[in-house]
Amino acid sequence: MEPGAAAAVGTAGAVGAAASAGAPAAAAAAAAGASAAAVSASYCPLPLPLSDGEQQCYSELFARCCCAPATSSSFFSSSSSSSSSSSSSSSSSSSSSSSSSSAGHPQPAAELGRGASLPGPAATAGANQVGDLFRASQLPAETLHQITELCGAKRVGYFGLTQFYVALKLIAAAQSGLPVQVESIKCELPLPQFMALKNDEIRYSNPTELHGMKCQIPYVTMEKNSFKRVDDGEKQQEKMSPIMSPVSSPPSSPSSYQRVPLTYGYGKLRSGMDQMHAAPYETRQHTLQQEGSTSGSHGPKPTRRQTSLIQSLSVEREPQESNSNYPDDPWRITEEQREYYINQFKSLQPDLSSFISGSLAKNFFTKSKLTIPELSYIWELSDVDCDGALTLPEFCAAFHLIVARKNGYPLPESLPQTLQPDYLQTAFLKPKWDCALFDSYSESMPVNQQPRDLNRIEKSSIKEKTDLTAPAQDVNIDDKQALKISSVDEAMPKDLSVDTAAKPGLLPPPPALPPRPLMSQVLHHNTSNDSISQTKLPGQLPGYGDFRLLEQVLLTQIGCVWWNFREQIRKDNDLQTKEQIAEEKDLCQTEQVSEIELHPQLTRTPSQTEESGSPVKKDLPHTQPPSKPIRRKFRPENQVMENQEPSSVSGTSSVPTVPTVKPHASIQKQSSKQKKAIQTAIRKNKEANAVLARLNSELQQQLKEVHQERIALENQLEQLRPVTVL
Amino acid sequence: MAVCIAVIAKENYPLYIRSIPAEQELKFHYTVHTSLDVVDEKVSAMGKALVDQRELYLGLLYPTEDYKVSLLSRLGIPCVKSMFPNQLHRYGYVTNSKVKFVMVVDSSNTALRDNEIRSMFRKLHNSYTDVMCNPFYNPGDRIHSRAFDNMVTSMMVQVC
Numbered sequence: 001m002e003p004g005a006a007a008a009v010g011t012a013g014a015v016g017a018a019a020s021a022g023a024p025a026a027a028a029a030a031a032a033g034a035s036a037a038a039v040s041a042s043y044c045p046l047p048l049p050l051s052d053g054e055q056q057c058y059s060e061l062f063a064r065c066c067c068a069p070a071t072s073s074s075f076f077s078s079s080s081s082s083s084s085s086s087s088s089s090s091s092s093s094s095s096s097s098s099s100s101s102s103a104g105h106p107q108p109a110a111e112l113g114r115g116a117s118l119p120g121p122a123a124t125a126g127a128n129q130v131g132d133l134f135r136a137s138q139l140p141a142e143t144l145h146q147i148t149e150l151c152g153a154k155r156v157g158y159f160g161l162t163q164f165y166v167a168l169k170l171i172a173a174a175q176s177g178l179p180v181q182v183e184s185i186k187c188e189l190p191l192p193q194f195m196a197l198k199n200d201e202i203r204y205s206n207p208t209e210l211h212g213m214k215c216q217i218p219y220v221t222m223e224k225n226s227f228k229r230v231d232d233g234e235k236q237q238e239k240m241s242p243i244m245s246p247v248s249s250p251p252s253s254p255s256s257y258q259r260v261p262l263t264y265g266y267g268k269l270r271s272g273m274d275q276m277h278a279a280p281y282e283t284r285q286h287t288l289q290q291e292g293s294t295s296g297s298h299g300p301k302p303t304r305r306q307t308s309l310i311q312s313l314s315v316e317r318e319p320q321e322s323n324s325n326y327p328d329d330p331w332r333i334t335e336e337q338r339e340y341y342i343n344q345f346k347s348l349q350p351d352l353s354s355f356i357s358g359s360l361a362k363n364f365f366t367k368s369k370l371t372i373p374e375l376s377y378i379w380e381l382s383d384v385d386c387d388g389a390l391t392l393p394e395f396c397a398a399f400h401l402i403v404a405r406k407n408g409y410p411l412p413e414s415l416p417q418t419l420q421p422d423y424l425q426t427a428f429l430k431p432k433w434d435c436a437l438f439d440s441y442s443e444s445m446p447v448n449q450q451p452r453d454l455n456r457i458e459k460s461s462i463k464e465k466t467d468l469t470a471p472a473q474d475v476n477i478d479d480k481q482a483l484k485i486s487s488v489d490e491a492m493p494k495d496l497s498v499d500t501a502a503k504p505g506l507l508p509p510p511p512a513l514p515p516r517p518l519m520s521q522v523l524h525h526n527t528s529n530d531s532i533s534q535t536k537l538p539g540q541l542p543g544y545g546d547f548r549l550l551e552q553v554l555l556t557q558i559g560c561v562w563w564n565f566r567e568q569i570r571k572d573n574d575l576q577t578k579e580q581i582a583e584e585k586d587l588c589q590t591e592q593v594s595e596i597e598l599h600p601q602l603t604r605t606p607s608q609t610e611e612s613g614s615p616v617k618k619d620l621p622h623t624q625p626p627s628k629p630i631r632r633k634f635r636p637e638n639q640v641m642e643n644q645e646p647s648s649v650s651g652t653s654s655v656p657t658v659p660t661v662k663p664h665a666s667i668q669k670q671s672s673k674q675k676k677a678i679q680t681a682i683r684k685n686k687e688a689n690a691v692l693a694r695l696n697s698e699l700q701q702q703l704k705e706v707h708q709e710r711i712a713l714e715n716q717l718e719q720l721r722p723v724t725v726l
Numbered sequence: 727m728a729v730c731i732a733v734i735a736k737e738n739y740p741l742y743i744r745s746i747p748a749e750q751e752l753k754f755h756y757t758v759h760t761s762l763d764v765v766d767e768k769v770s771a772m773g774k775a776l777v778d779q780r781e782l783y784l785g786l787l788y789p790t791e792d793y794k795v796s797l798l799s800r801l802g803i804p805c806v807k808s809m810f811p812n813q814l815h816r817y818g819y820v821t822n823s824k825v826k827f828v829m830v831v832d833s834s835n836t837a838l839r840d841n842e843i844r845s846m847f848r849k850l851h852n853s854y855t856d857v858m859c860n861p862f863y864n865p866g867d868r869i870h871s872r873a874f875d876n877m878v879t880s881m882m883v884q885v886c
Contacts, residue, residue, distance in 0.1 A: 358859065376863055
């Protein structure tokens with residue numbers, strides 16, 4: 001078996017020559033594995049027939065997973081590992097199979113086996129490496145779980161040679177499509193395939209550390225040849241760069257809080273191998289990882305190279321994975337990281353839209369045990385507006401930079417694009433900020449149904465109000481509101497126009513009734529606020545309160561338009577239902593009447609709601625629920641008004657139409673009436689457009705003025721600031 | 727062409743000194759130090775009641791044999807600018823917290839206008855406030871901020 005293995009290895013060895021050197025672990029493992037074929041059988045719970053190639057690969061992989069980098073140097077120049085692998089006296093090489101990389105493996109395995117100090121049969125594979133290796137097999141996590149259970153790693157609590165080999169064999173079986181069962185590994189299987197890793201990212205990220213790490217480089221290259229890319233290249237990058245960085249820049253003892261984000265990023269990792277990441281989080285305590293984490297927390301500990309490697313791997317890997325979603329962007333924040341940062345932010349400042357003060361942040365970040373100058377520099381990078389406080393995006397950027405720095409990444413000269421507050425803010429606030437709001441407005445363009453649009457818009461306008469009440473003072477929010485206002489401006493006229501197009505096909509839509517009171521409530525709010533706010537706006541200081549008022553003004557206008565439009569539709573429909581036949585003259589009459597009615601409505605509603613406007617307005621800024629009862633108060637008024645109007649309208653129109661009822665002309669009259677209604681509606685919409693456009697320009701001007709005032713205030717603040725220091 | 731920019735703390739020790747020709751740094755230290763006396767003189771002359779944030783700019787300090795240091799107070803005191811052949815100007819600026827900025831300018835190539843000097847001081851002051859905003863900066867420490875360095879470099883290079 002061994003000579004055959006050697007031959008197989010020899011052919012494959014040439015390929016893996018470059019990579020081979022880099023696998024100190026592989027060396028030892030290979031040595032251990034090659035010779036341990038017979039031994040392995042004794043450890044293996046099942047009789048595992050291993051082919052020579054399999055044995056080589058398996059042993060090599062096991063060695064890689066087991067050994068610490070310190071042993072790598074001795075195997076650096078390994079080139080003809082074929083013979084050595086066969087002759088290696090490694091421990092049981094049950095089924096460590098990494099097939100795709102097999103080409104490279106046998107050689108280093110052989111070479112390592114030749115002269116290496118081999119891990120004994122009791123050697124255990126580092127959970128980190130094993131985990132990565134298994135993930136590189138691109139099997140689903142459940143399968144990997146099954147495999148780990150089957151191979152006995154879970155039972156014994158570690159990955160011994162036996163378990164490792166069995167696991168590799170099972171991986172091969174799974175990759176061949178066989179069910180993950182003990183029986184399936186008894187037959188001849190192709191070698192399992194693992195994805196190669198790229199070491200380009202490592203070079204990219206830690207160029208300075210490369211030259212000092214010759215022993216690491218071969219490992220890296222071997223990894224590269226042996227492993228293909230896992231799901232995201234970042235994982236390899238992390239795996240590689242940790243190998244580089246720990247030796248050159250061992251991370252200073254990370255505090256527990258530091259470990260948390262590192263492991264948090266791996267919270268998603270599930271298989272049994274992921275216990276290594278569990279240190280602060282999960283309760284499953286793998287002895288190996290425990291040692292690894294503790295050793296890591298004390299910096300480079302000479303006690304166990306293996307554990308230190310594992311720890312450094314885990315420490316380095318996690319932030320790097322979290323740092324880079326793409327191989328070329330180590331500064332991107334992943335979702336898990338983001339959530340973690342947000343949680344940390346909440347622990348300091350419950351209000352996510354407010355600031356963390358400088359002193360608070362200083363105490364917090366000092367816990368990271370970075371040097372003060374570095375922290376100062378990180379602060380400089382992340383506090384973009386230089387106000388001595390951190391908003392949520394700034395905080396996340398700072399945290400991210402700290403995490404990166406803790407794990408060996410050199411700090412950038414300037415804040416990377418993906419850590420810019422505006423970039424982060426759009427990413428952060430998107431779920432919170434009702435980008436549904438924007439979506440709803442934009443989606444309303446290709447309108448599906450009129451009532452749905454109304455519902456959506458009304459709901460979003462209400463939501464907008466709730467958003468206003470929720471966030472604390474933040475100028476960013478104000479800007480967004482202004483944006484929203486303008487978008488609402490644009491959206492609403494479009495909706496109106498679309499609705500007019502859709503109108504002919506719609507009879508009185510029952511779903512519209514429920515929202516209408518809501519809309520009218522909004523309308524009344526806004527009309528009242530409009531009249532009040534317009535007087536108040538010029539006199540108020542710039543602040544986000546102004547934007548609330550502006551928004552209310554806008555919504556008032558929109559609400560007016562909408563309400564009137566819907567009134568029009570309702571009236572038309574009522575007329576249609578009430579009178580089957582109507583002459584054009586009658587229709588015109590009704591239209592005129594309705595138009596006249598609408599105008600008084602506009603004037604009437606402000607007066608009606610003005611009295612209740614102030615209490616409404618006061619309630620608005622506080623919470624949504626208290627304002628609702630007030631809103632509903634208007635409902636009966638509104639409906640009463642509405643009922644009065646149509647009745648009056650219908651009354652006036654019914655009189656002339658009664659004498660002229662003619663059944664046969666009813667249909668034609670209806671269609672013409674519809675046309676007239678449409679034309680009326682179009683006219684109304686145009687007026688509404690004009691009104692909204694005017695309002696928009698006014699709001700823009702006010703916005704500019706507010707901006708200027710704000711700039712002036714900030715300048716004054718800056719000049720006044722030094723006073724407090726000395 | 728600022729050849730030297732210095733930030734002096736309230737207790738008259740330097741927080742930050744940077745000069746362009748590195749070999750002449752000692753000379754610049756000396757000149758800055760001497761100019762501090764002029765600054766103090768001017769500040770005390772202005773009196774407490776007159777100190778406000780608008781009058782932080784002291785202008786050209788006093789002439790020396792090597793460098794032109796004339797004092798240009800915003801209070802309207804007539805300024806005396808002596809045109810020495812060696813045209814190195816020193817300008818002073820005091821903040822509300824008695825932190826002084828001194829700038830030595832070589833205007834042999836271009837005669838810098840007063841407004842330009844004021845704008846340079848304003849930029850310096852803004853950068854200094856940014857440094858102060860950093861919670862990790864303890865007032866009284868030397869300034870190591872990279873942003874501040876970059877700003878000073880730009881000022882020195884641009885003026886040159």
